[in-house]
Structures are given as C-alpha cells and as structure tokens.
Amino acid sequence: MGSSTSSAPVVHLDSPAEIPPEDRLHARSHPMRWVTGALVLVVLGFLVLSFARGQIDWGVVRGFLTAQKILSGFAQTILISVLAMLIGIALGTCFAVMRLSANPVVSTIAWLYVWLFRGTPVLLQLMMWFNLSLIFPTLGVPGLFQAQTINVVTPFVAALLGLGINEGAYLTEVIRGGILSVDAGQTEAASALGLSRRTALAKVVLPQAMPAIIPPIGNEAIGMLKTSSLAATISYTEILTNAQQIYYVNGKVMELLIVAAFWYLVATSVTSVGQYYLERRFHRSAVRRRSAADQIVTAALARLRRAAR
Amino acid sequence: MSAMVRIENVHKSFGGLRVLRGVSASCERSEVVCLIGRSGSGKSTLLRCVNHLEKPDAGRITVDGELIGYEDRGGRLVERRERDIERQRRDVGMVFQRFNLFPHLTAAENIALAPRRLRGLGKAEARELAVGALERVGLADKRDSYARHLSGGQQQRVAIARALAMEPKVLLFDEPTSALDPELVGEVLGVMRAVAEQGMTMLVVTHELRFAREVASQVLFMEDGVIVEAGPPGEVLARPRHERTRAFVSSVFR
Ligand SMILES: Nc1ncnc2c1ncn2[C@@H]1O[C@H](COP(=O)(O)OP(=O)(O)OP(=O)(O)O)[C@@H](O)[C@H]1O
Ligand SMILES: [Mg+2]
Numbered sequence: 001m002g003s004s005t006s007s008a009p010v011v012h013l014d015s016p017a018e019i020p021p022e023d024r025l026h027a028r029s030h031p032m033r034w035v036t037g038a039l040v041l042v043v044l045g046f047l048v049l050s051f052a053r054g055q056i057d058w059g060v061v062r063g064f065l066t067a068q069k070i071l072s073g074f075a076q077t078i079l080i081s082v083l084a085m086l087i088g089i090a091l092g093t094c095f096a097v098m099r100l101s102a103n104p105v106v107s108t109i110a111w112l113y114v115w116l117f118r119g120t121p122v123l124l125q126l127m128m129w130f131n132l133s134l135i136f137p138t139l140g141v142p143g144l145f146q147a148q149t150i151n152v153v154t155p156f157v158a159a160l161l162g163l164g165i166n167e168g169a170y171l172t173e174v175i176r177g178g179i180l181s182v183d184a185g186q187t188e189a190a191s192a193l194g195l196s197r198r199t200a201l202a203k204v205v206l207p208q209a210m211p212a213i214i215p216p217i218g219n220e221a222i223g224m225l226k227t228s229s230l231a232a233t234i235s236y237t238e239i240l241t242n243a244q245q246i247y248y249v250n251g252k253v254m255e256l257l258i259v260a261a262f263w264y265l266v267a268t269s270v271t272s273v274g275q276y277y278l279e280r281r282f283h284r285s286a287v288r289r290r291s292a293a294d295q296i297v298t299a300a301l302a303r304l305r306r307a308a309r
Numbered sequence: 310m311s312a313m314v315r316i317e318n319v320h321k322s323f324g325g326l327r328v329l330r331g332v333s334a335s336c337e338r339s340e341v342v343c344l345i346g347r348s349g350s351g352k353s354t355l356l357r358c359v360n361h362l363e364k365p366d367a368g369r370i371t372v373d374g375e376l377i378g379y380e381d382r383g384g385r386l387v388e389r390r391e392r393d394i395e396r397q398r399r400d401v402g403m404v405f406q407r408f409n410l411f412p413h414l415t416a417a418e419n420i421a422l423a424p425r426r427l428r429g430l431g432k433a434e435a436r437e438l439a440v441g442a443l444e445r446v447g448l449a450d451k452r453d454s455y456a457r458h459l460s461g462g463q464q465q466r467v468a469i470a471r472a473l474a475m476e477p478k479v480l481l482f483d484e485p486t487s488a489l490d491p492e493l494v495g496e497v498l499g500v501m502r503a504v505a506e507q508g509m510t511m512l513v514v515t516h517e518l519r520f521a522r523e524v525a526s527q528v529l530f531m532e533d534g535v536i537v538e539a540g541p542p543g544e545v546l547a548r549p550r551h552e553r554t555r556a557f558v559s560s561v562f563r
Contacts, residue, residue, distance in 0.1 A: 189409035189468075192360055193423040193475060194399035197391070203422060207413045 060255040064246065065262065073242035074263045080159050080231060080238060081224045081267075087164030088224075089217070092171025097201065099176050110172065117169035123230050126162035129153060130234035159231035167224060174216045178209030210282040218275030222268045239263055273297070311374055313338045313510045314359060314479055319368030321354055321534075328354045329365070330534040336479070336527070339508045343521035343542070346531035347557060352514045355531070356481050359512065360401040361394050372401055373478050399427055402472030406484040408464040410456040410471070416443060417452040420471045427475070442470035446500045462493030466500050473504065480504065482513040518561055522546050530554045 064070055098110035117125065133149035140146035153161075182205050190200035232241040243256040276298075312335035321329040328351045336342045344352050357363040359370055361378035369386070370377045377397055379386040389397075411419050420439035424430050430438060443449045446466040456464050465485055472480055482501065486494040498520050505511055505524050515521060521528050521542050528545040530538040530553075538545055538554045549555040 183409075185405060185407055185409040186411065188362060189403075189405065189411070191362065191395075192398060192401075192403040192405075193471070194395045194397075194427055195423055196395055199426055203426075204411055208411075 056258070057252060057255055060250075060252045061258050061262075064252075064256060064259045067246070067259075069242045069246060070239060070259055070263070073237060073239035074267075076236070077225065077228050077238040077240075077263075078267060080156070080163065080236065081221070081228045083160055084163035084167055084228070085221050085224050087160065088167025088171050088220070091165065091168025092175045095168065095172040096175035096179060099172065100179060114169045114172050117166050118173075122162065122166045122227060123233065125166055126159060126230055126234050129158040129162045130155065132158070155231070155234050155236040158234055159228070159236040162234075163224065163228060163231065167220060170220060171217065174220070175209070175213055178213035179205055181212045182208045207282075211279070214275065214278050214282055218271065218278070221271050221275070225264060225267050225271065273301075312336060312371075313340070313373055314512060315369075315371045316355070316359070317369050319355065319358055319365045319370060321351075321358065321363060321365050328534050329358070331368070332531075332534070332536055333368075334529055334536060334539065336510060336512055339510055340527065341505045341511045341513065341525045342527045342529065343525040344512065344514045344529045344531060345516070345518070345521065345557070345561075350531045351534045352531055353483050356403075356483050356512060356514055359479070359481055360398050360403055362403075364388070372397070377401075399423075399475055400478045402475055402477035402480045404465070404468050404472055404480065404482045404485050406487050408456070408461070408468045408488070410464055410468055412456050415453050415455055416448065416459070416467045416470075419456075419467060420474045423471070424474055438474055439470075442474040443467070445473060445503075446470045460493060461489045462496045465489065465497045469497075469500055469504065473509075479510045479512060482511065482515070484514050484516065486515070486517060516561060518546055518558065530557065532557075 095110040095113050098106045099114075101107050101110075130153070132153050136149050138146055139149050139152055179201075186204050186208065187200055190204045191197075195203070228238055229240040231238055232244070235241070239260050243260040247253045247256040314334075314336040316332055316334045319329050319332045320327075332351075332355055334342070344355070346352050354363055358365045359372070359377065364378065369379070375397065376386075378389055378394060380389050380393070410416075411422070414422065417436055417439040420442050421430075421432075421435035424438055425432070425435040440449055440452055443452055446469055448463060448466055448470070451459060451463060451467070456467070459467065469480075469485075485501065486497050489497065494517070498517060501511070501513070501520070502524055513521075513525070523542075525542050527539065528542045529536050530545060530549070530551075532553055538549060538551050544550075545554065546558055549558055
C-alpha cells in the first residue's frame, strides 16, 4: 500500500447505524440491469399486445377453461404423471442401488435396463406397450391365471408402464449420481458400526444424496407433465386429446391449445413451488443465489401465510 | 493367556502392490497398542483388516478368540456371510482421521443410530444412551448440534462417543488427531487417555509419540508392510534397536 492512502480509523461500534456516512462502504451499482430490464418489458408488452389484438376469441378460451371435458382431461394428465413419476422413482432407486452392487450380474441387469429404456424414444415404447397383444395375445402364469392382453393392457396401463419405466431409466442415473456424490467415508463409518448395507443406504447415504437428487427429479416431474401428452397417441384421454377432440368439432384450434397451455402452466408452476420447498428442506445449510421472480414469489407467499393467520 | 486382538501372519496386496507382508501382533484385554510408521507403510490397511473393511489375502485375525471375516469350512477359510461380518463389526469400534460424522444428523442422533438399529433400543432409550456417551467425552451440551457447528476436536470426540456407545470390545483409531489444528489435539488425546483408563482395549495408529510413550503398553513400528520393531514404549521410542526405527523416531521428535 502506498503512503498516499490514509488508513481507515479503527473504531468499535455497537451498530451499523453509528457508522458515519463518509466511512460507509457502498455496493456497486448496476445501471445495465435497469436498461436490459426495461428492454425486456418493452418486448413483453409488445408480445402481449399482439396476442390481445390477434384473431383469438378470448371468450372461447374463457368458456372452455373450466369445461368439464378439459378439467377431466387435466385430471387424467395429473393422474398419469404422478403415478408414472412414482413408478419412476421406485424403479430408479432400485436400479441405482443395483448398478452400484458388487455383484456383477446385478449391476449388469441394471445397466441393461438403462441402456434399453433410455436408448429408445418414449413414444416408441408407449406404442410397443399398447400393441403388446400383437405378440402376446394372452398374459398370465400357466395354470394360475390367464387373461386377454387387450383387457389388461388398457391405454391407461400402457401409458403408465411406458412413461413410468422410461422415467425409471433416467432416474436410475440421477439417483446413482446422487449416491456417488456422498463421501465414501460415510458408508465406511456406517459399516464400521456394524450397520447393514441397506440401513447405511437408507439412513446415511440417501438422505445426504437428496440435495443432489431433488432438483433433477423436479425437472423430470415437470418434463413428465408435458411428456404425458404423448399418451394421446395410444388413445389415453388426457387434456391434449380432449382439447383436440373439441377443436375438431368447433374449429377453435388456437383457443383450445391456449386452454391446454394454461393448465400445463398451472401444473408445472405448482410443481416448481413444491420443488423449491423440497430443495430448501434438504439443503438447510446452503446459501443459494435466487432469481428476482423467485424472491417475489416467496415474499408473496410469506405475506399470504401471515395474512391467513 | 487369550489376547483380545490377535493378528497372525497377515498379507494384503492392492493389485501388484504388497502392502502387508506377514504382519503378526497381539493386544491383551485393556491394553493400549500404538502403531507408528511412515506414510504408506500399511498402518491403515492393517487396522482396516481388523474390522474387515479390508479383506486380507492370507493370515488370520481374531477378536476375543473369534476369527474375523472368515470361517472354517472343512479346513478351508471362507469369507463369512455379510450378516456375520456386520455382527462382528459391532464389537470393533473405529475412529477415523476425518471423523466421518453423519452430517445430516445431530451429535446425539449420530450416536443413537447404530444402537437403535442394532441393539433394539427404543427412541428414548437410545437418546439417553447417546447423551450418556456424550457426557463421557464432555460434550453433553452439544447433543443437538450438527457436525458443521462443532470444531474438529469436538467432532472427533463425538465420533469417539459414537464408537463407545456400541460397547465394543476393541476400539481402533486411525490417526485420530492428524486432521486437527494443533490446539485441538490435546482435548482428543485427553478423551482417549480417559477411555484407556476405563479399561478399553485400543489399537491406535498415531504420530503423537508423546501419547504413545505415556499411554501405550506396547509400540509397534511398521515399515514396508512388516513390523520392524515391537516392545514397550520405553524401549522402542527411547532406545530403538533398529536403524530405521531410530531414524523415524528422531525425525518425528526432531
Ligand atoms: N484401496 C486401495 N487401493 C490401492 N492401493 C491402496 C489402497 N489403500 C491403500 N493403498 C496403498 O497401500 C499403501 C499403504 O497404505 P496405508 O493407507 O495402509 O498406509 P499408512 O501407513 O496408513 O499411511 P498414512 O500414514 O499415509 O495413512 C499405500 O501405498 C497406499 O497407496
Ligand atoms: Mg493411514
């Protein structure tokens, strides 16, 4: 340091308010953020305006938003997404543990599962489940029970199997990565105490893998809400199928697609909020950089909660 | 005379690297044995064989007369079932250089986990046991703290309490003070000394030669996978017979 810089006086203060203004240090100002923010607002305003002036019958949109057929389709979308996600998480956990097994047979089976179901399009898998009856007309265990495949593998079951098993392959990799992110010393400490591998996994390793697992599972859940629309191709009646059926009759194509988009956004937004709280729960110690929108939403939620009390 | 820990002619290689080349040692009930030696001489590997975290290639290790990790099947020693190994590990506590506390659990929960699962204690009982164990290491007031809010020395004391809570027959320490700031070493050694005085059988890998001299009844000097010299600390540390031991001791004492 040169002698020209006078050293700051050493003072002991009880509160920051006592710091004299000339001694205060200031945060850097960011003028460009205001400029870009204003630009974005202009573009957004333009977009909103053009949609409002476009040839969209907003009355139809409003009318069909809560139409029975749309709402029941939305319920089907939620149902299949939640169930397929649960199947995916169960399979993913199971196969992730298998892939990490010391038993080469077991880990190879898990590797094959991921290879097969991650390596082919989910649309193709859905179609294969749906058409299972072409190769296996009947299902069952000889002598125990027997059933017509067509009666067992309904569009719902085919969609559930297709989406759930495909999701499981992706989550296998996510959960395996999470488990590997936990320090090996943790498993050793658990083993040294005499805990079984299963207990060590459930009580020591998986809880610590959660911060690494939850964000991608949240992304996958949001992806699933949208991917479930592929089930329309195997005549599972979810929201997009129903919207299509309505616009085939009344010709209001864009209006009904906007209705469907609205409900997808509702579902994905709720999922994001859930993901946010889960992340916070499993990541108590981490200080995270949050976006402005995120901060506004949390502040609003907090205010709502206070008002409710 | 039945030793608490008996190590007989243990060999272990990693790939082509021969890390243990015929190690034999024994440790009586309530005895403290210190294992010293240069980095890479195989101390940790030997210790980890005692609770079967490492599988030796040859030789036998018994704890309280029971063969660890293997069983005799018609004259052949075959590795035991996983459940048997888990049961054997309950009797052999281990304290690690890097503490390895479970960071998502409080100090008391760290200690209560294994007794709850393995000794069938209820939640309240296990917590009581945990608090008792924390009292033994002078940290009862930290029962609800997470590891990240504890100093290194406190974390290691919790780790010792966690091992003690399983009431093991032997406690293994792998350089328990090497990861600590110098001013925190004393509190951990103090706890170890107290545990030794209460009659625990201890096998300690350490570079703290003063601790070895004052607490150990036997010091083993290891180099290149063999025990070069063994005896009471007054001999091995004060009047080493082997040139290599002498060089090591003087390099550590400076
Ligand atoms: N799992 C392993 N795989 C391969 N090599 C290993 C493994 N564990 C240890 N080694 C090697 O075995 C040798 C002895 O290691 P060990 O950890 O037993 O030494 P140490 O005496 O404890 O040394 P330190 O004082 O550094 O802890 C070293 O060369 C080490 O690199
Ligand atoms: Mg070591």
